Amino acid sequence: MIIEIEKLQLYYGEFQALKNVDLSIPERSVTAFIGPSGCGKSTLLRTLNRMNDSIPGVRIEGTVSIQGRDIYASDTEVEFLRKRVGMVFQQPNPFPKSIYDNVAYGPRLHGRTKKAELDELVEKSLRSASLWEEVKDVLKKSAWSLSGGQQQRLCIARALAVEPDILLMDESTSALDPISTTKIEELTRELCKQYTIVMVTHNMHQAARISDRTVFFLNGEVVEAADTQTLFSSPVDQRTEDYISGRFG
């Protein structure tokens, strides 16, 4: 288990967004978080790379361990944590730089400056994100000239370039057209051979199609976590069944 969450409570001021979450996430697999809006699935995802830190009034209790180390311990270096736990957002957010510089941004931050080394890393990352063939001749062009789907794959390449172990995807296909979505889903299946992927999706079919494990959230609680097939075919909890059969949400 690469990620282990124990008795996690998260408060935004007075409001408790996560209640007593216990969850383990296995290595090299795709785990999908599903649930209605405001159920806490994105909040939990963002606690895994501490992106919630910057929100004023956030308070966290309990432990979140990644590779056996508590990431909320006082000696944790947040920058190093985020290098190991990459993130892809809902809206593609490439920097207003060239395609090459977008991918090289992360490695440069972490002190890799040799041109040959960067070239190699950029190519490898773009290949992993299955974007290399489309952009190899226009690496100097602005990233903003790409289509939405390409931009999102560029963001995946950018996240992979710092060589993380875990990749968090926060509804990463919800702003994309169906063809781009399919590409990113295929890519996700490919990437989980090397990386641990945790994704939030509002689309149950997507979770069923590409995840190995699915976690169902409701009102800040984990209702049920199981193998995707089990969860969708024979859910244990009545609320899970109601949600996946479309009775609410």
Add this chain to the structure above:
Amino acid sequence: MNIPTSNVQSSAESGAKPRERKQRHVAEEIRGKIYVYFCVLLMIVTIFSIVYFIASRGLAPFVSQGVALKDMLLGLKWKPEGEPPLFGALPFLFGSFATSLFAAIIAAPLAFCASIYMTEIMPKFGKTVLQPAIELLAGIPSVVYGFVGLSVIVPFLRDTFPGQGVGVLAGALVLSIMILPTITTIATDSLRSLPNGLKEGSYALGATRWQTISRIILPTTLPSLLTGVVLGIARAFGEALAVQMVIGNAPHIPHSLFESATTLTSIITLEMGNTTSGSLHNNALWSLALILLMMTFLFVFVVRMLERRVKR
């Protein structure tokens, strides 16, 4: 004006009511249009009359009073009542450019730092305390700045550096404080309008706050930041009173920052009252005003260019 006259629905139903309603809407529309067009027309007329007035007076020395444009732009001596009268305005041009550019060089880094502090580092404190303070700074009358410059900056310079204290540096320092709010406000707006996703994307890759500021935030907002600087320079260029109080008003090109100089605006305000309308001296001052106006147009043009770059 194209007002659609055929309305399928109303003709089909052929009731009197829809037609009445439509007439009322048309009347309202016309009333609104008249009001808006009147305001726009008033503004255009005002601007054109100002430009026409300044140009007609300001061009007279060149057109009918025998002064060469070259002599004014490059001449070093300003003796409008002399024999023969000399109209060399280069020292004023130099003084105006030197003080306003120097003021921008001092103010821009301070303004950028202040706006980064207000948006990225302490947004709450920035919004509740710093921003109102800076807006207040913009509302202080320029005579107060001049007075503070005269009683604080000038004595300090006199005691610390060679010279009388009055001069280019004193003028630039006073101007830099005056244009600080302009640059800070524009810089803060542009930093605030930066999409949050860019910053998050940078942080998510393990960037520190400083790395995010220097590698993402500043490069992305640079054209808007420069817009602020140009508007600041424009304001400094046109400021008369405060500079005039501390610059020493000596019509020559200074050899150091601590020497007296003068600016276009200073010379206009100082001499305008002592000339008779229509005289060569008076018209020559209008020529200086025309130069100021042209500079303002140039600044506006530069700002437009920068804004176009932002959009791309």
